[in-house]
Amino acid sequence: MNTLQSFDTKNFSDRLTGSGFTLLKGDCICEDGCKDSRRSQKTGLIFCRKAVNPIGYIYRGQDRHGFGMWQAVEDAQAFLSQASEEREQKKRDSLELQARRRREKIQRQMPKVELNRCYSLFLSESILQESDRQTLLKRGLTPKQIEKHGYKSVSAWQKLKHNFPHNLPGILDNGVLNVHTSAIVAPVFNHDGLIVTLGVRLNESENGRYRTLTSATKRKPDGVTSHLDGELPITVIEPSKFLGNAIWLTEGVILKPNIASDRLGVPVVGAMGGRFTNSPNLTESSLTSLSPKYHTKSVVFGLDAGDVANRDVAQKWINQYKYLSSLGYECCFAWWGQNNKNCNDIDELPIEEHQFIEYISYERFIALCHKYGGIQPEKQEFISIMRTKLQQLKRNYILYLMRLILSVTLTKNIYQT
Structure with a gap:
C-alpha cells in the first residue's frame, strides 16, 4: 500500500495538537496554501517550509525537520520584556540572598567586648619564641615595642587551653587554632582600643604570609570569619x-x-x-x-x-x-x-x-x-606620544645631518686653502 495514500491527516493533526502544536491547514504566513505548517502552542512559533521574509515576523532558524521557525514581532517584544523581567528578578533574588546571608553572619558575630575578652585571655597565656623575637628585632622593632604591641608565637594547629565560644573566629570544631604552620600573632585594635581579631604572620607560606584569624575552611566554608558587621577588620594604632x-x-x-x-x-x-x-x-x-x-x-x-x-x-x-x-x-x-x-x-x-x-x-x-608605569596611556594617547617622539627623532636626525654636512664642507675648504 502506498504510504502517502494511507496518511491520516486528521490523526496526524491530533497528534500534533496533543504534542503542543496546531496545524495551520493552509492558513499560513507563507500564503502558499501549504498543508504541513504548524504553530507551537507553547511559544507561538510558526513552523513553515516555504515562508520567505513574511511581514511582521522574525526568522529564528530551522528545526531538525527542515521547517523554518518564525516568530511574530509582537511576541518577540513580549518575550524580550518577559526575559528582561526574569533577569531582573533573578538579580533581585541573588542580592536578597546575599543580604540575608550577610545578616545571618552578623547575627552570629560575637560582640566586640567578648572578642576582646577571649583574645586577651589567649594572648595572656601565650609566649613569644626566641626565633620569632629575633625576626621582629630584625624588622626594626625594639624589645619595648615588641612587648607593647603584644606579639606572640603560635604553633601549627595549636590546641587551646580553654573552651572558647564556638563563634570565636579562628577556632575549629576540634578546639585547635586554624593556623596551619608556626606563626607570629598580634592583636588588631579598633578605635575604642578593643582587640577585634588577631593578625597572623605565617613563618612559612606560598600564598602570602599575612592574614587574620578565621574559622572558615574548605570543609566548612560557612565558618565564622573576622568580619565586623560584614566588613574586614582594620587596625588603629x-x-x-x-x-x-x-x-x-x-x-x-x-x-x-x-x-x-x-x-x-x-x-x-x-x-x-x-x-x-x-x-x-x-x-x-x-x-x-x-x-x-x-x-x-x-x-x-x-x-x-x-x-x-x-x-x-x-x-x-x-x-x-x-x-x-x-x-x-x-x-x-x-x-x-x-x-x-x-x-x-x-x-x-x-x-x-x-x-x-x-x-x-x-x-x-x-x-x-x-612616569614609572603604574598608569598606562590609552591607545590613542600612546599613538600621539609615539608620533611626537618620532617627530622629535626626525628633527634631531636632520639637525645631525646638517651639522655633519657643514663640518665636512668646512674641513674640505680648509684643506683646499
Missing part, C-alpha cells in the same frame, strides 16, 4: 606622643602600622592590602574618632615600594584617595623616591631618612604613576 600633623594610612594590620606609628609618632590606620574601601564604615568611624582627638583632617597614604609602577596597586590608591576625599579629608601621599620594589617601605625607612619624605599631591602621584 595610636602613638604614645603625637609628633606629626596627620593620620597615616598603610597596608597591613600587625607590623607596618605598628612600626610606622612608633617611628613617626602619628596615629596609623592599617588595612589588609591597604584597601580601606573594603571596610568603608569601619574606616569612616575610625577616622571620625581620631580626627578630633588629634585636631587634624589631614590623611597621608604610606605608599609601599614600587606602588607607582604597579597598575593594580596604583588604581587601588586612586580609589582610596577618592573615597577618603569624599569624606572631607585632605589627602596626600608620602614619597621618598620609592619607585621600585628594591626601595624601602615606610616601616623599613631609616629614621634619619624621614627628613627626606615629601607629602605630594594627587596630581603629582598621578604623574609619578605615568
Whole structure:
C-alpha cells in the first residue's frame, strides 16, 4: 500500500495538537496554501517550509525537520520584556540572598567586648619564641615595642587551653587554632582600643604570609570569619606622643602600622592590602574618632615600594584617595623616591631618612604613576606620544645631518686653502 495514500491527516493533526502544536491547514504566513505548517502552542512559533521574509515576523532558524521557525514581532517584544523581567528578578533574588546571608553572619558575630575578652585571655597565656623575637628585632622593632604591641608565637594547629565560644573566629570544631604552620600573632585594635581579631604572620607560606584569624575552611566554608558587621577588620594604632600633623594610612594590620606609628609618632590606620574601601564604615568611624582627638583632617597614604609602577596597586590608591576625599579629608601621599620594589617601605625607612619624605599631591602621584608605569596611556594617547617622539627623532636626525654636512664642507675648504 502506498504510504502517502494511507496518511491520516486528521490523526496526524491530533497528534500534533496533543504534542503542543496546531496545524495551520493552509492558513499560513507563507500564503502558499501549504498543508504541513504548524504553530507551537507553547511559544507561538510558526513552523513553515516555504515562508520567505513574511511581514511582521522574525526568522529564528530551522528545526531538525527542515521547517523554518518564525516568530511574530509582537511576541518577540513580549518575550524580550518577559526575559528582561526574569533577569531582573533573578538579580533581585541573588542580592536578597546575599543580604540575608550577610545578616545571618552578623547575627552570629560575637560582640566586640567578648572578642576582646577571649583574645586577651589567649594572648595572656601565650609566649613569644626566641626565633620569632629575633625576626621582629630584625624588622626594626625594639624589645619595648615588641612587648607593647603584644606579639606572640603560635604553633601549627595549636590546641587551646580553654573552651572558647564556638563563634570565636579562628577556632575549629576540634578546639585547635586554624593556623596551619608556626606563626607570629598580634592583636588588631579598633578605635575604642578593643582587640577585634588577631593578625597572623605565617613563618612559612606560598600564598602570602599575612592574614587574620578565621574559622572558615574548605570543609566548612560557612565558618565564622573576622568580619565586623560584614566588613574586614582594620587596625588603629595610636602613638604614645603625637609628633606629626596627620593620620597615616598603610597596608597591613600587625607590623607596618605598628612600626610606622612608633617611628613617626602619628596615629596609623592599617588595612589588609591597604584597601580601606573594603571596610568603608569601619574606616569612616575610625577616622571620625581620631580626627578630633588629634585636631587634624589631614590623611597621608604610606605608599609601599614600587606602588607607582604597579597598575593594580596604583588604581587601588586612586580609589582610596577618592573615597577618603569624599569624606572631607585632605589627602596626600608620602614619597621618598620609592619607585621600585628594591626601595624601602615606610616601616623599613631609616629614621634619619624621614627628613627626606615629601607629602605630594594627587596630581603629582598621578604623574609619578605615568612616569614609572603604574598608569598606562590609552591607545590613542600612546599613538600621539609615539608620533611626537618620532617627530622629535626626525628633527634631531636632520639637525645631525646638517651639522655633519657643514663640518665636512668646512674641513674640505680648509684643506683646499
